[in-house]
Amino acid sequence: xxxxxxxxLYSIIGIGFxxxxxxxxxxxxxxxxxxxxxxxxxxxxxxxxTAVGLQLLVFALIGVSQGFARNIFKQDNxxxxxxxxxxxxxxxxxxxxxxxxxxxxxxxxxxxxxxxxVSLIYFILFLIFYFSTKKKIDEINKKLSKNL
Numbered sequence: 382x383x384x385x386x387x388x389x390l391y392s393i394i395g396i397g398f399x400x401x402x403x404x405x406x407x408x409x410x411x412x413x414x415x416x417x418x419x420x421x422x423x424x425x426x427x428x429x430x431t432a433v434g435l436q437l438l439v440f441a442l443i444g445v446s447q448g449f450a451r452n453i454f455k456q457d458n459x460x461x462x463x464x465x466x467x468x469x470x471x472x473x474x475x476x477x478x479x480x481x482x483x484x485x486x487x488x489x490x491x492x493x494x495x496x497x498x499v500s501l502i503y504f505i506l507f508l509i510f511y512f513s514t515k516k517k518i519d520e521i522n523k524k525l526s527k528n529l
Contacts, residue, residue, distance in 0.1 A: 388445055395444015396437055403436075422483040439478045446474040468503055475499055 408415045416423070423432040450470035454463050476495070478484075485491040 387448065391445040391448030392441035393444070394448065395442070396440045399436075399440030399443065419483040422481075436482055439482055443474045443478045447471050464507065468500075471503060472496070472499055 403418075404415060407419075417429065418432045418436050422436070423429050426432045426435075447470070450467055453467050453470065456463075476492075479495060480487065485495045
């Protein structure tokens with residue numbers, strides 16, 4: 382039951398983040414006005430409803446896979462190894478989903494651009510979580526040393 386709740390939660394988070402990022406990117410970064418799906422992806426279907434439904438399903442699957450990727454930090458005590466595995470568990474679903482949803486063409490330059498963008502965001506979030514966790518650990522250690 383706990384796993385089902387996590388799957389539902391991660392699906393909702395994936396759909397929320399995916400939809401928000403899609404809106405931001407299509408409205409402010411790309412050179413076309415907002416569309417519920419990438420026009421090249423929508424053109425593969427008879428109606429836009431099918432394209433939107435599949436996009437939401439992909440967003441949900443990405444959310445679930447990335448949500449469960451956090452469990453790697455419970456398995457291993459080596460932060461560097463955990464981070465490398467976590468990075469690939471986060472990036473691979475984005476690459477597969479992004480390719481399927483036509484976020485980028487299978488072109489080396491565009492693929493590298495996408496990877497650099499994802500890696501930059503991952504690195505920034507990693508640093509935020511790392512220093513936040515380090516601060517909490519330092520505070521706990523400080524309290525423990527006072528009690529000894």
